[in-house]
Amino acid sequence: MNRALIAAVGLFAGSCSSGSQYAxxxxxxxxxxxxxxxxxxxxxxxxxxxxLPHLTPGDTLVVIRIDSESYRKDNVEAHxxxxxxxxxxxxxxxxxxxxxDAFSHKQLRAAHTDIRGxxxxxxxxxxxxxxxxxxxxxxxxxxxxxxxxxxxxxxADELKGVRVLAMNVKRLNRDNANPTAYRAxxxxxxxxxxxxxxxxxKVVLEPDKLADLLDEG
Amino acid sequence: xxxxxxxxxxxxxSLFTLWILSQVFLYAARVPVHRALREVGRLLGGVFxxxxxxxxxxxxxxxxxxxEMIVEMGKGDTEAKIGREFHRIEGAFxxxxxxxxxxxxxxxxxxxxxxxxxxxxxxxxPAAPGWTEAVAAVAKLPPNMDSxxxxxxxxxxxxxxxxxxxxxxxFREATAxxxxxxxxxxxxxxxxxxLSTDVARAVTGALEATKRIDGFMGSYExxxxxxxxxxxxxxxxxxxxxxxxxxxxxxxxxxxFVNFNLIALPMSELVPSGSxxxxxPVATVAALVVVLMEIAAGVFAMEMLGITSFFPKLELLPKSxxxxxxxxxxxxxFMLACIEASLxxxxxxxxxxxxxxxxxxAGVHETAVVQxxxxxxxxxxxxxxxxxxPWILAMVAVPLETxxxxxxxxxxxxASGLLHLVGMICRLGGHGMRYLCxxxxxxxxxxxxxxxxxxxxxxxxxxxxxxVALRGQGARQ
Numbered sequence: 001m002n003r004a005l006i007a008a009v010g011l012f013a014g015s016c017s018s019g020s021q022y023a024x025x026x027x028x029x030x031x032x033x034x035x036x037x038x039x040x041x042x043x044x045x046x047x048x049x050x051x052l053p054h055l056t057p058g059d060t061l062v063v064i065r066i067d068s069e070s071y072r073k074d075n076v077e078a079h080x081x082x083x084x085x086x087x088x089x090x091x092x093x094x095x096x097x098x099x100x101d102a103f104s105h106k107q108l109r110a111a112h113t114d115i116r117g118x119x120x121x122x123x124x125x126x127x128x129x130x131x132x133x134x135x136x137x138x139x140x141x142x143x144x145x146x147x148x149x150x151x152x153x154x155x156a157d158e159l160k161g162v163r164v165l166a167m168n169v170k171r172l173n174r175d176n177a178n179p180t181a182y183r184a185x186x187x188x189x190x191x192x193x194x195x196x197x198x199x200x201x202k203v204v205l206e207p208d209k210l211a212d213l214l215d216e217g
Numbered sequence: 218x219x220x221x222x223x224x225x226x227x228x229x230x231s232l233f234t235l236w237i238l239s240q241v242f243l244y245a246a247r248v249p250v251h252r253a254l255r256e257v258g259r260l261l262g263g264v265f266x267x268x269x270x271x272x273x274x275x276x277x278x279x280x281x282x283x284x285e286m287i288v289e290m291g292k293g294d295t296e297a298k299i300g301r302e303f304h305r306i307e308g309a310f311x312x313x314x315x316x317x318x319x320x321x322x323x324x325x326x327x328x329x330x331x332x333x334x335x336x337x338x339x340x341x342x343p344a345a346p347g348w349t350e351a352v353a354a355v356a357k358l359p360p361n362m363d364s365x366x367x368x369x370x371x372x373x374x375x376x377x378x379x380x381x382x383x384x385x386x387x388f389r390e391a392t393a394x395x396x397x398x399x400x401x402x403x404x405x406x407x408x409x410x411x412l413s414t415d416v417a418r419a420v421t422g423a424l425e426a427t428k429r430i431d432g433f434m435g436s437y438e439x440x441x442x443x444x445x446x447x448x449x450x451x452x453x454x455x456x457x458x459x460x461x462x463x464x465x466x467x468x469x470x471x472x473x474f475v476n477f478n479l480i481a482l483p484m485s486e487l488v489p490s491g492s493x494x495x496x497x498p499v500a501t502v503a504a505l506v507v508v509l510m511e512i513a514a515g516v517f518a519m520e521m522l523g524i525t526s527f528f529p530k531l532e533l534l535p536k537s538x539x540x541x542x543x544x545x546x547x548x549x550x551f552m553l554a555c556i557e558a559s560l561x562x563x564x565x566x567x568x569x570x571x572x573x574x575x576x577x578x579a580g581v582h583e584t585a586v587v588q589x590x591x592x593x594x595x596x597x598x599x600x601x602x603x604x605x606x607p608w609i610l611a612m613v614a615v616p617l618e619t620x621x622x623x624x625x626x627x628x629x630x631x632a633s634g635l636l637h638l639v640g641m642i643c644r645l646g647g648h649g650m651r652y653l654c655x656x657x658x659x660x661x662x663x664x665x666x667x668x669x670x671x672x673x674x675x676x677x678x679x680x681x682x683x684x685v686a687l688r689g690q691g692a693r694q
Contacts (some may be wrong), residue, residue, distance in 0.1 A: 021492060048578045055484065085486050086567050090574045097578055195687075 023058040024052060025131035026214065027122035030103075031066040031140035033110035036170055043139040044104040046168065048097055050210040051137070057082050057089045060129045063097065063103070064118050065139055067110030068147050071117035077103045079125070086104070113145045116152035119193075123158050134162045135214060141170040142189055160197035164215060167204045243661070244668035253659055258654025265647030272640030276633045283446065283629035291440040291451040291621070306426045309419070327405045334402045337395075352377070452626065454458045459623040462616035469613040473508050476557070476606040478598065480504045483563035508610065511553050517546040517609025525618045554607040561603030565596045629669050 028051065046061070055061060063078040064070065080101045081212050082089040119136065126134040136159070146152065166186065175182035190201040204210055222231035243250070355373060437445040484507075485500035492503050519525045521543035526532060531542070662669060 022496070022498075045580075048580075052578050053575045086482065087486060088572060090570050093574060094577065 001142070008099050015061070021130065021132040023131045024130070024133040024214070025060040025062075025126050025129040026055075027062045027064060027126055027134075027136045028063050029070075029115070029118045029122055029136065029140065030067050031113060031115075031138075032108040033067055033113040034141070034145070035172065036060065036113075036139070036141050037109045039139070039168070039170060041104045043168065044100045046088075046139070046207045046210065048122055050207055051214065052093050052097060054081070054093065054211050054214055055082055055089075055093065057084045057086055059080075060125075060131060062122065062125045064122050064125075065103075065108070066113060066115055066118045066138075067108070068112035069117060069150060070114040070116055071121050071152075073121075075118065076125075081129070104126045112147045113140070113143060113149075114147070114150060114152065115140060115142065115144045116146075116154060117150070120152065120154060121157060123154075123162060126162055136162050136164045137210070138164065138166050139168055140166070141172055142166060142185055143172060147187065154196045156195075157197045159193055161199055163199045164201045165204050165210070166201070167210060168207060169203060169205075240665055240668055243665045244672075247661070247665065254658045256652045258651045261650035261654070262647040265643045265650060266310040269640045269643035269647065272636045273644060274637035276640060279629050279633035279636060281454075283626055283633060284299070284443075286625050286629065287448055287451050287455065288440055289450070290442055290455065292437065294451075295433055295437040295440060299437065302426055302430050302433065306423065306430075309422055309426070320412060320415070324409065326680055327409045327412070331402055331405050331409070331624060334398050334405075337398050378662060393611060452630070455623040455626045456630075458619050459627050461625070465616040466613065466620060469610065469616070472606055472609055473512075473613075475602070476511075477504055477508050478612060479564060479606070480507060480557055480560045482567055483560040486563060486567065487560070507553060507557070511607040511610045512545045512613055514550040514553065515607075516614040516617070518550065518611060519614040521546060525614050527614075527618060528555070538624060550607055550611055554604045557603035557607055558600045559603075561599035562596055565599055 027124075028043075030040065030049055031037075032040065051061065058081070060081040061078070062076060065075045065077050067075065078096055080092055080096050083093050115138070119138075122136050126136070166189070169186070171182055175185075186203055193201045202213070204213060219225060219228075221235065222228055223234055231507050355370070419527055430574040436447060440451070481501050481504040485498070488500045488503045492499050497505075516525070516527060521532055521539050531539070534542075
């Protein structure tokens with residue numbers, strides 16, 4: 001009898017778990033340098049329409065700015081874990097939308113593009129959430145240009161279990177002249193990120209597809 | 218394959234050599250291979266046969282258990298029906314017999330009254346004594362008498378006529394009085410008739426109940442005697458009940474699903490927790506628990522109303538306690554229904570808020586959102602649905618009980634049928650294996666047909682030579 005009771009209690013305790021492993025954490029890296037700087041309103045619009053409505057209570061969204069030195073905490077433009085109450089979560093979403101609007105109207109233009117620094121910062125935030133599904137959405141032209149003296153060496157498991165979506169990759173003038181270079185650049189990123197543990201690297205052309213991809217997990 | 222070639226440069230010669238070698242080897246191993254194939258066939262056939270026998274045995278056990286279960290079920294059912302009839306009769310008799318002394322007294326009173334009236338009707342004024350004889354004596358007097366006598370006679374006639382008139386008057390008065398008494402008897406007769414009808418109705422009811430009990434007793438005896446017809450009927454009845462309760466349960470499951478979806482979202486506002494149980498959010502589990510609680514409350518309510526009998530202990534409780542449990546169950550159900558109605562309203566508000574938020578995030582103008590959400594019909598509809606569904610779910614206890622009670626028969630019947638089928642397949646498999654091994658033996662012989670034919674020719678040649686030698690010896694002798 002006692003054994004059965006202990007077994008039942010153990011089973012119940014084993015079946016109870018924290019909800020974080022079922023939650024989703026999304027890090028959006030927004031490029032504010034070079035040719036991509038003027039894309040910010042469009043990017044914010046994509047986040048508002050494609051990401052925010054699909055977040056459920058318990059999910060986390062972090063927006064990080066990609067500039068000359070992105071591995072700084074100041075680069076975090078917005079960070080919010082939604083409350084488990086739907087009504088409070090809705091209020092938080094509205095607040096976050098406001099913060100994103102403010103970000104889109106800021107006067108920002110970086111001279112260099114430190115993509116990996118932002119990725120490393122984003123990966124740290126993702127690890128901290130302990131979420132079951134971790135996604136990194138990058139809004140950039142994927143052309144890295146580090147300032148002199150800045151080194152970015154990612155650990156082998158830096159992006160372990162993270163799904164990377166390169167969203168709205170802007171083609172540079174030289175990409176239009178030579179699409180092979182553009183493709184080679186993206187292939188290089190894919191190779192590099194998967195080598196650092198990324199679960200997947202995917203280029204998304206249509207903003208409408210982002211929501212479906214996020215739902216897929 | 219090429220590794221087996223004796224001469225890799227000459228595959229044809231290699232293959233031919235291999236074929237010759239195989240022929241020689243297989244011819245030499247023919248007898249043991251045949252024996253091995255026969256034994257394998259026998260072994261496999263035996264295994265399948267044992268399997269078939271085992272399945273048949275299990276099917277028989279299942280069928281016996283099913284039979285026993287049906288008999289017990291039938292007995293229990295009929296006993297319950299008989300018990301119910303006796304209970305009815307007891308109730309009716311208790312009621313009628315309680316009324317009986319009063320009824321009897323009433324009938325007695327009425328009969329006494331009627332008797333008295335009747336007696337009163339029968340009494341008539343007695344005639345004066347000797348009056349008839351006197352009249353007869355006067356009538357015998359001769360007609361030619363003297364005047365004095367005549368005068369006396371005339372006086373007598375006058376007094377007779379007067380007496381007759383008076384008697385007639387008295388008779389009429391008595392008759393009228395009797396008629397009056399008789400007419401006053403009419404209500405008493407009517408009352409007597411009514412009382413008789415009441416008695417007749419009670420007696421008829423009792424007789425009908427007796428007939429029903431007779432019928433139940435008949436079927437009970439048949440079930441007890443394990444009459445095959447009665448058992449088949451019971452089995453069919455159980456299957457029918459199972460199918461019907463299964464359908465009702467499926468409908469109830471749909472209702473439970475709708476109910477669950479109605480309260481799952483707003484429950485996250487009431488039970489805000491990020492934890493999960495078995496992968497499900499606590500709020501979802503809470504919604505599920507509410508639905509299950511409604512079903513449990515329904516089970517208790519039905520139990521206390523005497524519709525179902527899940528818990529024999531509860532049946533033994535006194536009526537007052539049963540009533541308390543019934544009130545608690547119905548009260549709980551009412552509370553849960555109210556909670557669900559309010560949650561349904563909350564759900565609508567959350568949905569409206571989410572829609573507005575999405576529209577706002579997408580940059581849609583606010584008035585459009587307000588216009589679409591202005592109707593109160595969905596709110597009212599959801600609230601009503603939230604209030605009604607728990608009561609409907611509470612009814613699920615009845616088909617649930619029927620499904621549980623008849624489920625055993627269905628499971629055992631299905632198991633028996635399945636085991637019969639497997640047994641049949643095993644038997645077929647056994648035959649198949651035997652013939653397969655037989656076929657393999659024949660194929661083996663076909664492959665080495667050339668050495669076999671040579672053997673036959675050599676054998677017949679040797680026998681022919683021996684015969685010729687014998688014939689030659691005979692001729693010389």
